[in-house]
Amino acid sequence: MTRLSRRELLLTFLGPLVAAGCRSGRAPALPFEGTVAGADDGLGHRLRQAAGPEPARSSRAEVVVVGGGLAGLSAAWRLSRAGLEDYRVLELGAAPGGTSVGGTGPVTAFPWGAHYLPCPQPHARAVELLAEELGAARRGSDGRLVFDEAQLCRAPQERVFVGDRWYEGLYPRAGATARDREELELFQAEVRRLCALRDARGRRAFAVPMAHGSDDADLTALDRISMAEWLETRGLRGERIRWFVEYGCRDDYGLGLADTSAWAALHYHASRTDDGGPDDLLTWPEGNARIVAHLARRAGPRLATGALVTSVRPLARGAEVVVAPAGGGPAERITAGQVVLAVPRTVAARLLPHPRLQAEARAFEAGAWLVANLGLRRRPRSRGFPEAWDNVLHGSRSLGYVVATHQVDRHGGPPGATVWTWYLSLTARDAGEAHRWLLGLSWREAAELVVADLRRAHPDIEQCIERLDVWRWGHAMIRPRPGFVFGPLRRGAAEPLGDVHFAHTDLSGLPLAEEAQWHGIRAAEEILARRRVRTDSLL
């Protein structure tokens, strides 16, 4: 890649509005430090060249789970609940969690990826159970869950920066015309209709987990068109409604309107409530790393991190996994009754080079994300509505920032210190190109992007930053382009290959914590069924 100029960089990553505000020429040195990290750097890519040394030792386990993200950890959690304790979880990263990892600092913990869990609807039993185990909910006298007020996302939840100040909520109401408001009303009415819609079998049109939702042909047909087309057919053409809907696509899927399946885009808005109202969310300073820590505690010493799996081979009965320490060292061959491959499909196809998996891998596309954590010594200036949990900049391609200390009354720093987690999903149509851009980005360039983006809303942001760390996610989340979710390749991808089972959120085509959990539990329950362990399904 040829080096982009500063202006081109801003234009490429953040769009014309942010680039327009950029000072020309080389910027002075940034008055803070930081590091760049990323799950894809080095380790992951070693898989591609891994010839695999001959394993020096062998061992056995009833079940081996490859991948210590939410899907793999949920599979382990489900096995433990059923009394199957002879399993191992092998995670490549230094810490478990996949895209739900978090970090810690002197002021507060903070997320590096997924950072909230919407309150489950009663049909999502496993998510309810998880919420109870986390101490985030308890069963009320009427049998419904009561969520802990301290862990529900506090008000104000969202604000949006438009023009020169912040406003409450996500939709940019300031300066909206009558036609803009009418379009918003039309869209919301449609969302309300879809929220209330039940199919002939009484299922929601859209549900989380998606397996609980309807698969009626008139609904799944929405997967064949893009969200841009869907808006067009309803005459919703205004910049504001398109921005508002696209924000959801970028936020959940890393895609623009024209590239997002209409089914997936509507799922985001219409899957969680009965009335289309705002979601109730559970969130923590470290984001979903809270969930990871809980599940990792349950797995205990059976979870190994820094474990580089180089191959998975189905046997006539059972399967064989070769694993080596990521830092180098002798490999180990583990023979297991069953294996759960809880990794993205593209990785699964490399570990187990089966033609079916390789064909699927070509259809599964993950988007690239840039995440920055800004340690602030004090809050910068800010006009208009006060700081919310989620702070979004209208007119920027970034997703804005969330505030790690939003949920806490006391933290480790001086008053006013906090950590902001800033997100950018690269919505370029060509995922490979986006990936190359991202990996070509230096710390300084990434930091300049973040500062340029925030400076519009906070002119003195640079002086407030103590440090700024960056995480480059090369393959962060599955992208539900039109035709993917209800296409044949995605729908067949969860089928086991012999004694190798599959779990990962991309098997749903939607990058959601609940889907990861659902597939983990599903894979574990498939195994329990094969082993004739009698247990009620949690799905």
Add this chain to the structure above:
Amino acid sequence: MTSPSPPAARPAAARTTALFTAVLLVSTCGLVYELAAGALASYVLGDSVTQFSLVIGLYLSAMGLGAWLSRWIDGQLARRFVDLELAVALVGGFSAPLLFLTFGRVAHFRPVLFALVVLVGTLVGLEIPLFLRILRQRLEFKELVAKVLSVDYLGALVGSLLFPLLLVPRLGLVRTSLAIGLVNALVGLWTTWLLAEEIRGLPWVRARCGAVVVLLLLGLAGADRLTSLGEEALFSDPIIYSRQSAYQRIVVTAGRGSFQLFLDGNLQFSSLDEYRYHEALVHPAFAAAGRREEVLVLGGGDGLAVREVLRHPEVRRVTLVDIDPAMTALAVDVPMVRQLNGGALLDPRVQVVNEDAMAWLAALPPGRRFDVVVVDFPDPNTFSVGKLYTTRFYRLLHDHLAPEGAAAIQSTSPLLARTSFWCIATTLERAGLFVRPYHAAVPSFGEWGFSLVRRVPFAVPSGLLPGLRYLSDAVLPGLFEFGPDLSRVPAEVNRLDNQILVHYYEAEWRRLE
């Protein structure tokens, strides 16, 4: 070729008029310093008659001292006069900012104040005698004395009118003193032209004048760090203390025989009628509680609620939790506030904790319970304060209230913010507490509301501490009656995840603006 000609000798009469104008300005300035010191002393130390008399007396006698000292000044009179003006400009000009900065930071404010008064008075006392001696050659003695003294007294009149009518209301005390200092410095500079031929080393003298002018201008620019002009305009009385703490802007204003505390621009109390508010906040809960030994005060860093608490002889321990160390320091270090709270925070029974009340309560061991809890937070006008009015907070309060205990919660005005008031009662009920709302008239605030709560159903309490100024057993039951314009209205429960109270409150107060 023409060489720069020396300034044409002004007509003698015009020059004399100019010199008398200078006298007028100088005497105006002198009086303003005196008034500023007197005002500050009476604001800060209270008891305005004594303080004012003391400052005026000291100032005048210091002027006498100055006049007496003038006899040792000889030769180079014009130049010495310019230097004197510069000294007055610096010492007088920076006197109010200096007092402003020391007030609340030093234990003994009075000596600093009086030393400054004496110093400024002495310098000002030197002015007229020197002037008389400078003009001695120009006028006959009787005419000289008549004119100089009459202009001097006229200047006093000008000063006494400008100070209360223009300077303090427009500029505040700090800027007034700096601006007047600037006038002195400019008079000094002007004198270098008026008496140019009598001054040796003129450029050097003028450079010094310039330096002092620049210093004072810098002071004026820096005054914004103490109080902004906009802030001065916000309050009806002069600001005598203002600090930006990590959490809020703390401002004390004073005037008309009382002083007021503002947090982020919102009145917290006026020394005139705060006793009505604090008696109403504290004593009904004490009357309702079964025991009165362990007391918790949340918010209320000014120490005034603690003062009322300590009137009860059974109290063994008081824990005051206020997030802002600057507030509890104000209650101890600022004489006028400490006087008002009777040094409550220095009482050995009182323990001060500077912590977020929600975090502190949440971290408390489950068995730690209080007999009486007084909740005195600012009104819920921001999300960070609004959280202290949620079910989450009141459940913590419930859990740490003794079974026989009682708590009182300041609940904003049921008249001006009726839905907000009843929202607080509704939220307390949802947290499992039994609530008896009541209200009291506090002239500075208007009709003010409170919520008395216990963990068990209870009747309107009686048996108040005798000897209160406002409350008695006879008037107490009336406080629990709500007329038609105050009676209950439906309101949602305030939760951390909706903070509906902040929205109610903002809507209700915006309506009044």
